[in-house]
Amino acid sequence: MDEWLIEARDLRKSFGSQTALDGLQLQVPPGSIYGFLGKNGAGKTTTIELLLNIIKPDSGHASIFGVPITDVRRCAEVRRRIGFVSEDKGLYPYMTVGQIIRFTRPFFPAWRDDLERRYLEAFSLPLNKKVGDLSKGMGSKLMLLLAIARGADLLILDEPTDGLDPAAVDDVLRELVSIAASNGTTIFFSSHQLAEVEQIADHVCIIDRGKAVVTGALDELKAQYQRIQVVVDRELSSAVRWVDGVVRVRQEGRTLSLLVSRNVEAILAQIRSLPGASTEQFPVSLKDIFLETVRNN
Numbered sequence: 678m679d680e681w682l683i684e685a686r687d688l689r690k691s692f693g694s695q696t697a698l699d700g701l702q703l704q705v706p707p708g709s710i711y712g713f714l715g716k717n718g719a720g721k722t723t724t725i726e727l728l729l730n731i732i733k734p735d736s737g738h739a740s741i742f743g744v745p746i747t748d749v750r751r752c753a754e755v756r757r758r759i760g761f762v763s764e765d766k767g768l769y770p771y772m773t774v775g776q777i778i779r780f781t782r783p784f785f786p787a788w789r790d791d792l793e794r795r796y797l798e799a800f801s802l803p804l805n806k807k808v809g810d811l812s813k814g815m816g817s818k819l820m821l822l823l824a825i826a827r828g829a830d831l832l833i834l835d836e837p838t839d840g841l842d843p844a845a846v847d848d849v850l851r852e853l854v855s856i857a858a859s860n861g862t863t864i865f866f867s868s869h870q871l872a873e874v875e876q877i878a879d880h881v882c883i884i885d886r887g888k889a890v891v892t893g894a895l896d897e898l899k900a901q902y903q904r905i906q907v908v909v910d911r912e913l914s915s916a917v918r919w920v921d922g923v924v925r926v927r928q929e930g931r932t933l934s935l936l937v938s939r940n941v942e943a944i945l946a947q948i949r950s951l952p953g954a955s956t957e958q959f960p961v962s963l964k965d966i967f968l969e970t971v972r973n974n
Contacts, residue, residue, distance in 0.1 A: 681740075682707040682831060682863050683728065688737035690723055690887075697723040699887035700737070705865055705880070710857050712878035712895075713867040716971055720887040721867040725835055729761060741831065757785060760824030762817070762834045770809025774802050774819060778826075787828030796822040799848065813840030821849065825856060832856070834866035838873060846870075850877050875963040885971045895963065902961045903941060907933040910953025920947055925969045936961065936969045 683705035690698040698720045705711045715721050726732045728739060730746050739746045744755050769777060782788050797804070800818035811819065817840050824832055832853075838846045854877050856862045868874050874881060881898065883891040891898065902924075909931050919926065922940030926933060937944050948954050 681705060682709075683711075683739075683741050683865060685724070685728075685739040686737060688724070688727065688739055689735045690720075690727060690732070691735055696887055698727070698734075698737075701884065701887060702889050703739075703882060703892075705863065707863055708857065708861050709880045710853065710864045710878050711866070712874035712881040713865060713884065714871070714874060714881060714967055715867075715884040719884045719971075721884060722835060723887075724884070725833055725867065728833065729756070729759070757787075757827075758830045760827050760829035760832045762820040762824050762832075762837050768808045768816065768819065770807065772808050773805055774808065774811075775804035777808055777819070778804075778823070781823050781827070785827035789826050789828045792828075793822065793826040796825060796852075799852065800845075814842060814845060817841055818845070818849070821852075825852075830862060832862060832864045832866070834864065836868055837866055838868070838870060846873065853877060871962075871964045871967055881963065883967055883970055891966060891970050898966060899961065899963070902936065902938050902966050904959045904961050904965065905935045905937060905941075905944065905948070906957045906959065907935065907948055907951070908955050909933070909951050913951070917947075917951070920944055925972065936965065 681704045683703060685701050685703035688698050688701040688703070701720065701724060703724070713721055713724070723732070727734050728741060728746060730752055733747075741755055742758065744751050769780075772780065778793060782793075796802070796818075800815075800822060802815065802819055802822065808816070808819065817837065821834075821837060824834070837853075838849055841849060850873060853864055857864055875895070878895055880893065881891070881895050882889050912931050913928070917926075919935075920940055920943050922937050922944055924936040924938050926935050935944070945956065948956055
């Protein structure tokens with residue numbers, strides 16, 4: 678088995694003078710729930726379109742299931758193993774829910790009738806209603822059903838909970854965790870909802886300006902990052918040249934707030950050299966890591 682189910686090395690893509698991806702590195706372990714995060718325009722959708730062979734990279738390498746995305750001969754084989762939910766939820770609006778399910782089913786030999794029935798009921802999808810008449814949230818649920826029921830080994834989801842109410846979001850997240858746990862399905866999903874990512878993801882990548890700026894197992898990242906609150910006995914007259922590992926510093930009068938990613942002991946030693954410094958250390962959330970990282974780039 679390949680070490681990485683999805684891998685990208687030095688992936689680059691530009692549209693005219695606009696750089697979308699600038700040497701992206703990405704490694705997605707098999708069986709993971711992988712959150713792909715970034716601001717608008719960071720390169721998330723471009724990455725997904727490249728992985729799905731919708732657009733071509735300018736340079737670099739990417740593979741899925743060990744198959745290079747440029748291998749046209751094996752492209753159809755790979756696509757059959759992937760369930761994809763796009764941000765724009767592109768579906769045939771003139772078909773009913775039942776018709777689009779029947780239309781999609783024959784393309785996928787591993788189609789799971791049991792999952793089709795389960796999610797028709799779980800998502801309360803009306804078989805006789807036209808797709809064009811569905812709400813945005815119901816369209817999202819239908820796309821998820823079509824992706825899940827094909828028996829995919831990999832789900833690539835672009836904003837999968839967009840348009841869903843809080844109760845439906847909770848249902849969808851619970852089902853995604855269940856699918857990953859019971860079937861070993863790898864889930865790679867982009868989202869702006871950091872709380873949702875933190876709720877279900879075991880690995881994350883934060884992308885900014887086309888580069889991965891933070892990547893790794895979520896529990897390890899949250900253990901690695903810390904916030905250190907420092908109070909000194911007088912306001913510092915000049916900026917401190919911090920040792921490596923300080924991601925961001927905020928100062929208000931005699932109080933400094935540091936987000937650190939490594940070298941904690943060395944940073945604490947440096948803090949102790951400040952006049953009358955006292956410190957407190959706090960754990961951080963994924964939101965803390967995301968906001969401070971993208972603000973600092």
